[in-house]
Amino acid sequence: MKGFKIQPELSGPVEDYLKVIFELETSAGVAGTNEIAGALGVAPASVSGMVRRLADQGLISHERYRGVQLTKAGRLAALRTIRRHRVIEAYLTTALGYPWDRVHDEAERLEHAASDELIDRMAAAIGEPTTDPHGAPIPSRDGTLNEPALQSLATVPVGARVCIQRVGDRDAEQLRYLAELGITPGRLVEVLAREPFDGPISLRVGRITRSIGAGLAKQILVDA
Amino acid sequence: MKGFKIQPELSGPVEDYLKVIFELETSAGVAGTNEIAGALGVAPASVSGMVRRLADQGLISHERYRGVQLTKAGRLAALRTIRRHRVIEAYLTTALGYPWDRVHDEAERLEHAASDELIDRMAAAIGEPTTDPHGAPIPSRDGTLNEPALQSLATVPVGARVCIQRVGDRDAEQLRYLAELGITPGRLVEVLAREPFDGPISLRVGRITRSIGAGLAKQILVDA
DNA sequence: CCCGTAAGTTAGTCATGGCTAACTTATGAT
């Protein structure tokens, strides 16, 4: 029976730390103290304290004054939390009619309270979705994450027609705006023009032409 | 805009205390420190500490060495939590196929994380139920609890036919047993015999005859 | 190569919500 260390029930805050560390590792390569603090809305000193505890528990490795990295156990715990979050988001929109701009906050709280059984039942009830409402892939039960190679809409050449795959889910207001524009995963858009110096991008969505800023375009991912 | 004090987001533990104080007040009339401690599985000293904080927040009134009583604000908060709990239980069984012996623990955790919007959407999705799967009435959104007058199966006269209205929901094993016997809310049973000195009670459930102990019978409530 | 700045850490504090051990109060039996 060796090799089976039971997981000692991670607290909500610990799960949040692991989640943002995972996301920072994925996007930025490293997870710095200040970045973690910014993502969680806590003071950098609080991160230093938590980093020590996480390292003591073997969830991250930490080289003083350098960054932080998830261990295998930490990565698995992070992916479990991310799976919960995304399954909950998918369930809330599909089964309970939540608008996609309001599922994030709800999932943020429920992900720490839901049992594995509940998550699996939710996933089964809506047909085992593979992505959440914003297009983010849902890790499998055993912690495998299938992250497809995507490019940002900001880098798509003029004239190309691409399919929206995923949008940033942090800003509810932004999500409402995107829904209004019709920019949702699965939608086809054509890039009509792009102004230089991070200028606006002109799009055709359906039969309507829209112009969006470069910052927003960076949050929109399309197939490569 | 006077008279509108915004509620400062009660913590999970605080909600749990208010809930058990409400339940003890309802069943026992008073809520004593030791009873609260027993119901929550904490030490009596911990209750004393929490009682001070709850009194400071105006959620309970407390006379030293006498009992504890919910204020209007405390009662409302308790009923909100109980509503959440029972709506979640009802939703899990109706919409997600949970067996009735496993909804309690799940609801115990979710009730502190779910928003009012989620609770209302769940309730709407399953047709605004008025009781949870164990027959406990669900408080309304504004904190009204319609507690019907019931009697325990242990006091029903021999020969009477009664309808099961509600069963104790604390013990999962007991719930599994009751389900096996067919003793669920809405079911008709006839009391065939009762032995003296808290002896077993003989029942007809459907066309089958069963005998249950007096302790279990006390946990089964039927229409008066 | 050095040095200022940004990033990170430490020290010390606080609130919450637990615990044990020791004390106080209330109450019922004699």
Place this chain on the structure above:
DNA sequence: ATCATAAGTTAGCCATGACTAACTTACGGG
């Protein structure tokens, strides 16, 4: 009326996870 006992409280401790203020380290520009 008193006194043992159960119920309740206080004191003092701990872990978690936040904070501010002050310090240290790393690093890029000159």
